[in-house]
Amino acid sequence: MTDQTPFGTARGLLSAHGADLLRGDDGAVITSVETYALAVPLKRPIADATAALAHWTVPVVEIRTADGRVGTGISGIHCAPELLSDVITSYYADALLDTSSEDILGTWKRLYWLPTHWMGRAGVIHMALAMVDIALWDLAAQRAGMPLWRLLGGTPDSVEAYNTDGGWLNLTDADLVRDLTSLIDRGWSRVKIKVGRPDWREDARRARAVRRAIGDDVTLMCDANQRWDLSTANKIMPAFEEVAMDWVEEPFHADDLQAHARLQASTRLDVAAGESIYSYHQFASFVAADAIRVVQADVTRVGGVTEWLQIASHAASRGLRLAPHAGDMMQVHQHLVGTVLSEVPPLVEFIPWTQEAFVERSVVREGLMERPQSPGASTAIDPSARARWQIPGVGGTRTV
Structure with a gap:
């Protein structure tokens, strides 16, 4: 069968055409979709x-409605922001324009089942869907006149945070210890280090040095960024148990469910993953196999707020910890954590790289993140940041 639709107007048989949908409130109708990206410089090189x-690259979508509101969706990536922008402007925009921004779940399903679904149910296609979904939830919270966490039923209590911005793999042993002890001196009680050096013994040595420096009362995690095989993980795990590592994050390739399950069965430490897991179904498979005990669903990698909430509820119902990976540099996650019924205290990852890019910046005191108070999802981009850091030639605008 040959697709007769013009390029850029892909429409799935499972996706209703916008003209066939109920519009609802005329003010909530989408009138334009704009994409662009920022390259926000880091204060120091990291690895x-x-x-x-x-x-750090921040792709952005701004969805405007007839009543003049702007909903902002974001992602966070290393490179190639034009791929996300192209998916939204060339394919998703046609399914968004002149439809209701209030139909969040309906829009999610409509975009998901476009023919782009067969180009990839993860990665770029799904991350573009996440950006759109975040923008629609931002609009919903603005229209309700409240921050997103309150719209979702969350409590106003501050949320405990852990700091990832001091344990980088490119630091010398001395600089690693100095960075982490500095964080402790500034009130942080949870910190994370990067591991995954070619010789696992170096990781073991660095972990022991950090534990000696920070003492036994500070919670320490580590992240291997998928660099191990099962043999390497088994060799290093006794050292990590010795230093009371709170969790071991992404030890293996993200698709290797069996390796995660075998490691989790062999250690008293918790295995964590989620940064590179893109769907509720994949998370459900990992949970069913007891392959992870810490669920790190990232709102920018799964299908936005809508799918994140489903994953969070699933994890909470099984008594698992939820500690989202902060691809958004915690702008959205500060709203999401603590909004599902769970006996496990909420926890959010703190990485301050892009704070200057946003109108509303995160507030952390003594390791506790305060809930934002402005209506929306805290994703609006500061115009001065756009003027400084926008990447030329990336993005575009579609209007009704």
């Missing part, structure tokens, strides 16, 4: 086991 970075 983990897979990448070295000097800036």
